Amino acid sequence: MKNFDQDTVKRLETVTVIVVPGYANLDPSSRKQFLEIIDEALGERPESMRRQLALFLKVLNLAPYLRWGRPLGKLEAVDAERALRWFQEAPMAKLRQGFWGLKTLVFMGYYGRREVWPEVGYAPEFGGLDV
Amino acid sequence: MFEKTFDIVIIGSGAGGGTVAKELAPLCGEGIRVAVLEWGPKISDDEYTGNEVDMARKLFVDSGGMLTKDGNMTLAMGKGYGGSTLSYTGTSMTVPKEVVDRWAVPGLTHGDVASRAQKYSEENNVHFQPEELLNDNNLLFQQGCRTLGYNVEQFPLNLKGCKGAGICNLGCPNQAKQGTHLVQLPEAEKAGVEVITNCLVEHIGIQELDAVVENAPFGEPSTWEEGRYRIKAKIIVVCAGAVHSSALLLSSGFGDRLPALGRYLTLHPALILVAEHPQTISNFCGHPKSFFCDQFWRSDGFLLESCMYYPFITAKNLVGFGSEHSQLMQAFQRLQMILVLAVDQAEANNRVEIDGDGRPVVDYTLSNATLDSLHTSMKAATRIFFAAGAARVHAPAGERFFIEASEADDIERLIPRNKVVPGRISITSAHLMGGCRMGEDLGTSVTDSWGRVHDHPGLFVADSALLPRANEINPYLTVMALADRVAERIRSDAGELL
Numbered sequence: 001m002k003n004f005d006q007d008t009v010k011r012l013e014t015v016t017v018i019v020v021p022g023y024a025n026l027d028p029s030s031r032k033q034f035l036e037i038i039d040e041a042l043g044e045r046p047e048s049m050r051r052q053l054a055l056f057l058k059v060l061n062l063a064p065y066l067r068w069g070r071p072l073g074k075l076e077a078v079d080a081e082r083a084l085r086w087f088q089e090a091p092m093a094k095l096r097q098g099f100w101g102l103k104t105l106v107f108m109g110y111y112g113r114r115e116v117w118p119e120v121g122y123a124p125e126f127g128g129l130d131v
Numbered sequence: 132m133f134e135k136t137f138d139i140v141i142i143g144s145g146a147g148g149g150t151v152a153k154e155l156a157p158l159c160g161e162g163i164r165v166a167v168l169e170w171g172p173k174i175s176d177d178e179y180t181g182n183e184v185d186m187a188r189k190l191f192v193d194s195g196g197m198l199t200k201d202g203n204m205t206l207a208m209g210k211g212y213g214g215s216t217l218s219y220t221g222t223s224m225t226v227p228k229e230v231v232d233r234w235a236v237p238g239l240t241h242g243d244v245a246s247r248a249q250k251y252s253e254e255n256n257v258h259f260q261p262e263e264l265l266n267d268n269n270l271l272f273q274q275g276c277r278t279l280g281y282n283v284e285q286f287p288l289n290l291k292g293c294k295g296a297g298i299c300n301l302g303c304p305n306q307a308k309q310g311t312h313l314v315q316l317p318e319a320e321k322a323g324v325e326v327i328t329n330c331l332v333e334h335i336g337i338q339e340l341d342a343v344v345e346n347a348p349f350g351e352p353s354t355w356e357e358g359r360y361r362i363k364a365k366i367i368v369v370c371a372g373a374v375h376s377s378a379l380l381l382s383s384g385f386g387d388r389l390p391a392l393g394r395y396l397t398l399h400p401a402l403i404l405v406a407e408h409p410q411t412i413s414n415f416c417g418h419p420k421s422f423f424c425d426q427f428w429r430s431d432g433f434l435l436e437s438c439m440y441y442p443f444i445t446a447k448n449l450v451g452f453g454s455e456h457s458q459l460m461q462a463f464q465r466l467q468m469i470l471v472l473a474v475d476q477a478e479a480n481n482r483v484e485i486d487g488d489g490r491p492v493v494d495y496t497l498s499n500a501t502l503d504s505l506h507t508s509m510k511a512a513t514r515i516f517f518a519a520g521a522a523r524v525h526a527p528a529g530e531r532f533f534i535e536a537s538e539a540d541d542i543e544r545l546i547p548r549n550k551v552v553p554g555r556i557s558i559t560s561a562h563l564m565g566g567c568r569m570g571e572d573l574g575t576s577v578t579d580s581w582g583r584v585h586d587h588p589g590l591f592v593a594d595s596a597l598l599p600r601a602n603e604i605n606p607y608l609t610v611m612a613l614a615d616r617v618a619e620r621i622r623s624d625a626g627e628l629l
Contacts, residue, residue: 019452096554097202111442112184128295
């Protein structure tokens with residue numbers, strides 16, 4: 001990725017597996033596609049937004065220390081989900097929005113791939129009703 | 132810097148700009164030079180891939196990901212030869228009389244708007260699709276509404292040769308939607324109007340403007356060489372959409388004498404709601420938007436519309452993540468969807484501003500009244516889903532990810548108001564309106580009822596920015612009708628202005 005360093009990519013993937021569990025089963029080329037889509041989207045955004053996202057990923061990763069004494073990536077699945085859910089429902093708007101934005105990026109990378117269509121049963125045809 | 136001279140320059144080529152271009156095209160026969168400057172490129176037929184991420188980049192400003200200043204809403208604004216008419220669904224509604232009455236613009240009557248809307252209904256082949264072409268997703272919406280006794284009506288659509296690809300919002304790969312890119316712009320060009328694509332106008336001065344031509348990495352290259360241009364024009368018509376028309380005028384300094392410029396923006400805040408049926412239904416194949424329900428329009432300030440979206444858009448509109456989210460996504464062939472469209476009030480503090488670089492910033496606050504409407508709409512849509520036979524429903528403000536059919540009697544408790552929290556649920560602007568509203572008072576309006584900017588005889592606005600309040604239904608036909616009025620005014624003033 002051009003817009004995130006390796007540590008940030010790792011944090012992104014840690015969150016991604018919780019948000020879309022299917023990510024764990026993707027082969028390396030599909031993961032590359034996932035990251036390319038996100039990278040391109042990040043490239044269209046201002047540098048300040050990319051920095052904020054990278055920082056937010058750090059916060060997401062470290063925040064669970066406060067409750068579980070471990071980072072997000074070392075939590076049991078149920079606790080990891082609980083940790084992210086706290087951000088989704090957070091009382092502070094900035095935290096909710098940050099999580100929403102990150103989740104949107106993850107969904108874009110995962111569900112924006114044409115290769116995911118068979119997995120979800122989406123099979124559009126330009127010929128539509130004729131087909 | 133290159134220099135060009137025209138008599139009339141139209142900025143933007145969507146429902147507003149395309150209409151003005153066609154209506155002014157006959158003037159070319161009298162030797163009057165007319166140009167359309169369009170920010171985006173002309174997309175070739177073979178570039179409509181149907182891929183969400185790819186088409187979002189090609190058809191929308193910032194790939195459709197622009198946010199309001201507070202980060203609580205996304206704003207999708209089209210660009211390209213045809214503007215937003217490339218990416219709408221073609222729903223062609225005439226604005227109701229009571230809405231035009233609420234606008235209360237002196238000199239503007241419903242009869243006038245309706246007769247012009249009728250003209251474009253005919254010109255753009257607006258009709259009802261026959262029932263045999265409607266898919267289950269649409270018919271289930273109709274069935275659910277009827278079961279509950281809710282008023283439900285069919286959308287008139289501007290289609291010709293629709294094959295039901297089902298991806299209207301990603302641009303029709305079959306060129307069936309009769310947008311300005313297929314109807315008004317080609318006719319204008321044929322009559323002598325020059326359309327320059329990949330051309331971004333950065334500043335409007337007195338009878339001149341500055342623009343830059345830079346080709347996009349897709350679409351056809353501009354007919355003009357890349358570079359900066361100073362373009363002289365005696366008449367300038369701004370049709371860059373509610374946000375960019377306002378921003379362009381603000382960054383050009385017109386805000387000093389027009390205090391209402393950029394203000395009274397309305398966005399038709401929208402939600403996408405999803406339900407799962409026990410059996411496979413036809414949903415992504417066929418036109419996505421056949422019916423609307425206006426049962427709650429007057430009482431609760433929202434409309435419900437049948438709709439169907441694509442995997443990424445669907446995924447991002449669900450509140451939640453993890454296994455439940457994935458489960459629902461994998462049931463794509465069993466999903467029914469409803470779009471909520473809230474009617475927001477025009478408030479002066481909801482407005483377009485500009486940042487230090489002259490780019491638009493949308494300062495918009497979701498009011499409690501709008502959040503109440505969205506809350507009520509979720510409950511109403513959930514009832515419609517269950518009345519149509521859904522097994523379970525995902526309500527963004529639900530206590531749980533799924534509400535099961537067996538819990539249908541408990542909707543009031545399961546969808547609490549306190550979960551309708553901005554930043555938690557995905558809220559998108561369905562239609563952007565206002566910012567250069569029509570009126571008489573210089574303090575509360577920007578143009579007169581014919582789109583002429585107050586105290587600037589050669590400067591006009593002719594797009595959704597003119598709307599003084601929300602259109603309260605899908606607005607593109609209204610925009611064309613208002614643009615038609617503006618063009619009429621320009622024609623009648625041409626002798627004096629040119």
